[in-house]
Amino acid sequence: MSDFVKIIGVTDECYDTKTFEFQWDEKAFPGQFVMIWTPGMEEIPMSLSKTGRIKAVTVKAIGPSTKRLHELTIGDILRVRGPYGHGYDLQHDKQYLIVGGGVGTASVLPAIKETGADTVIGARSEQDIILRDRALKYASNVWFATDDGSFGFHGNVVQLMREKCAEKQYDCVIGCGPEIMLFFLFQACQELHLPCQLSLERHMKCGAGVCGCCVMNGQRVCRDGPVFTGEQIAKMKEFGHAKRDECGRLVTFR
Numbered sequence: 169m170s171d172f173v174k175i176i177g178v179t180d181e182c183y184d185t186k187t188f189e190f191q192w193d194e195k196a197f198p199g200q201f202v203m204i205w206t207p208g209m210e211e212i213p214m215s216l217s218k219t220g221r222i223k224a225v226t227v228k229a230i231g232p233s234t235k236r237l238h239e240l241t242i243g244d245i246l247r248v249r250g251p252y253g254h255g256y257d258l259q260h261d262k263q264y265l266i267v268g269g270g271v272g273t274a275s276v277l278p279a280i281k282e283t284g285a286d287t288v289i290g291a292r293s294e295q296d297i298i299l300r301d302r303a304l305k306y307a308s309n310v311w312f313a314t315d316d317g318s319f320g321f322h323g324n325v326v327q328l329m330r331e332k333c334a335e336k337q338y339d340c341v342i343g344c345g346p347e348i349m350l351f352f353l354f355q356a357c358q359e360l361h362l363p364c365q366l367s368l369e370r371h372m373k374c375g376a377g378v379c380g381c382c383v384m385n386g387q388r389v390c391r392d393g394p395v396f397t398g399e400q401i402a403k404m405k406e407f408g409h410a411k412r413d414e415c416g417r418l419v420t421f422r
């Protein structure tokens with residue numbers, strides 16, 4: 169479904185990240201994403217950081233399209249296409265530990281809201297933490313990790329996740345963040361024999377399983393993911409090692 173929606177709220181999350189709210193009646197689930205566009209930018213994928221009738225995307229300004237989005241304000245129009253992909257499989261009798269890294273926290277926020285699960289949020293420093301108030305409102309417990317130690321645990325979010333897993337037994341880990349973080353989170357879950365569901369990112373053009381540009385070891389990240397289980401990820405040899413650029417070339421990053 170593709171619709172034009174009006175922005176009804178803009179929140180500054182931190183110096184480079186804003187949340188844009190809009191009313192959109194499409195049914196959406198935690199972990200799904202939309203393709204978003206306004207004149208002056210490429211159409212790009214964004215996780216839904218709110219999945220109710222009022223929906224939201226939380227955008228970190230890193231390049232031309234996300235910087236263009238940051239120019240928008242209340243009353244401006246966005247074209248939204250989706251929602252796409254498989255979200256998190258959330259069951260109410262399971263104890264989840266939810267792990268958000270950087271702007272990946274946007275993807276897990278609706279899962280925090282739906283489950284009230286314990287949550288670990290990581291950022292480079294205190295001023296990079298996003299969605300803090302909403303996480304504190306919905307989660308049973310929230311712990312923060314910062315790389316520079318300016319807030320919460322001094323270290324990375326996977327180190328803190330390992331500490332929390334030593335203190336309490338969880339059934340499943342849910343995570344989204346930069347791929348390097350997800351790579352070490354996946355390794356930690358393997359070592360701890362903990363099932364996980366991780367939301368992955370690849371370059372996306374159609375978002376709907378047609379163009380093939382997001383393929384990763386035979387899986388279309390947009391349609392078969394973006395959330396994959398630990399068993400699926402174990403078979404994806406490109407995970408943590410290589411991705412396709414906007415021209416479809418395989419580029420190694422480790």
Ligand SMILES: Cc1cc2nc3c(=O)[nH]c(=O)nc-3n(C[C@H](O)[C@H](O)[C@H](O)COP(=O)(O)OP(=O)(O)OC[C@H]3O[C@@H](n4cnc5c(N)ncnc54)[C@H](O)[C@@H]3O)c2cc1C
Binds near residue numbers: 370372
């Ligand atoms: C499923 C999914 C969910 C996402 N959710 C969020 C989110 O909630 N918040 C957020 O801030 N960002 C999110 N992103 C990343 C976001 O799409 C990119 O930051 C954005 O496309 C960058 O565009 P740009 O023009 O600003 O930067 P550019 O300078 O063009 O690109 C910077 C980097 O962004 C990535 N990128 C660029 N275009 C695309 C594309 N079409 N598809 C995927 N990656 C791209 C590439 O790694 C590129 O190197 C998500 C990506 C995916 C795949």
Ligand code: FES
Binds near residue numbers: 372379380382390
């Ligand atoms: S973005 Fe086109 S198939 Fe995934």
